[in-house]
Amino acid sequence: MAFGDTRYDKGLDILLEALKRVDEEFILYIAGKDTYFSKEYIISQSKQYKEKIRLDLQFISDERKEKYFAGTDIVILPYRRIFDGASGPLGEGVIKEKVIVGPGHGSIGRLIEENHLGYIFDSEDPDSLAKVLTKAIQSEFVYDKTALEYKDTLSPERMRREYENLFQDLLKVSQFSG
Numbered sequence: 001m002a003f004g005d006t007r008y009d010k011g012l013d014i015l016l017e018a019l020k021r022v023d024e025e026f027i028l029y030i031a032g033k034d035t036y037f038s039k040e041y042i043i044s045q046s047k048q049y050k051e052k053i054r055l056d057l058q059f060i061s062d063e064r065k066e067k068y069f070a071g072t073d074i075v076i077l078p079y080r081r082i083f084d085g086a087s088g089p090l091g092e093g094v095i096k097e098k099v100i101v102g103p104g105h106g107s108i109g110r111l112i113e114e115n116h117l118g119y120i121f122d123s124e125d126p127d128s129l130a131k132v133l134t135k136a137i138q139s140e141f142v143y144d145k146t147a148l149e150y151k152d153t154l155s156p157e158r159m160r161r162e163y164e165n166l167f168q169d170l171l172k173v174s175q176f177s178g
Contacts, residue, residue, distance in 0.1 A: 001029040001072040003065070003089040006037040006057070011078035011103075013037060014126050016045040018078070019052075021130035024137040028076075031056040031068050069096050074118075074136050077102035081123050084108065090117075094151050099141045101132055115150035116143070 006012050012030070019028065030042060034057040046053045060068070069075075075093030077100065084106035093100050100118035102108050109120050119136055122128035143151065 001031065001068060001074065001089075002076050002078070003029075003060070003068060003092070004032040005035045006030070006032060006042070008036040009080050009083040011080045011083070011124070012042070013045065014080070014124060014129060015076055015078040016042065017126040018129035018133060019046065020048055021127065022133050022137070024134055025052075026133075026137060027052055027054060029054045029056070029068055029072060031060050031064070033057065033059055065092070069093065069098065072098060074099045074101055074133075076133070077108065078129060079103050079108065079123075081105050091154055093117075094147075095154055097143045097147075097151065099136050101129075101136050111150075114146075116147045117150065 002010075002012060002015055004010060015028075019026075030053065034042075039055060039057050042053070042055065042057075043050070056064070056068075069092050075089050075098045077087055077090060079087070079102065081103070083103075087102075087108055090100055090102065090108065090111065094115075094117055098118075100112050102112050102118070102120055103123035104113075104120035105123040109123075112118055112120050118141065119132045121132040
């Protein structure tokens with residue numbers, strides 16, 4: 001699944017090119033508003049595997065987002081090097097214990113590798129992405145202890161506890177200084 005607006009920095013064109021080299025069976029859901037890459041572009045670039053593509057090119061409600069994430073095995077982040085920020089689809093995928101396939105550069109690559117969340121490919125390289133997608137499709141991937149610990153850091157309950165603790169610490173400090 002590729003989720004979110006079809007912005008240039010998110011590299012949908014890299015993914016579409018890579019899939020031309022993937023022989024395994026797959027269904028790709030592309031869900032999100034078509035911004036940079038249009039529906040026509042996506043259709044023209046995926047002609048050789050058009051029966052494997054499912055498009056939902058519009059704003060995706062939280063309810064539909066949940067359905068997409070529940071129904072996918074792999075979350076693909078074909079981001080370009082210029083994208084090195086936070087990734088909502090990465091977080092959503094981790095919370096649902098999905099295999100994450102993402103670029104090896106920057107913070108996203110480190111997150112995937114250090115937390116055992118899936119597989120990385122050479123950024124902006126469709127051949128590398130195709131090889132990694134083939135491996136991800138062929139392999140059984142299960143979250144290990146490291147991945148599950150990272151997943152726990154993303155849970156709303158844990159974040160609430162940490163904010164409560166921070167607030168309590170701030171109250172203590174203000175009592176001593178005032």
